[in-house]
Amino acid sequence: MRVVLDTSVLVSALMVQLGYPAAIYRRWEEGDFTLLICKEKLAELRATLRKPAIARRLKPYKAGAWSTC
Numbered sequence: 001m002r003v004v005l006d007t008s009v010l011v012s013a014l015m016v017q018l019g020y021p022a023a024i025y026r027r028w029e030e031g032d033f034t035l036l037i038c039k040e041k042l043a044e045l046r047a048t049l050r051k052p053a054i055a056r057r058l059k060p061y062k063a064g065a066w067s068t069c
Contacts, residue, residue, distance in 0.1 A: 005035065
C-alpha cells in the first residue's frame with residue numbers, strides 16, 4: 001500500500017508519541033506501507049520543522065532525519 005500524508009500528520013507524529021498521527025507514523029516505520037512524498041511536500045515539511053515553536057518541541061534526531069532528505 002502507498003500512502004501520502006499531510007505535513008501536519010507527520011509533524012504531529014514527531015511531536016507527540018501518542019494518538020493517531022503517531023500510530024500512523026509507527027506503521028510506516030514498521031513497513032506496513034510505503035510513504036509517498038514529493039519534493040514540494042518535503043520542502044514544506046523541512047520549513048515547518050525549522051520553525052522555532054516546532055523545533056523547540058522536537059528531539060533533534062527526529063527532525064534531523066527529515067531535514068536531510
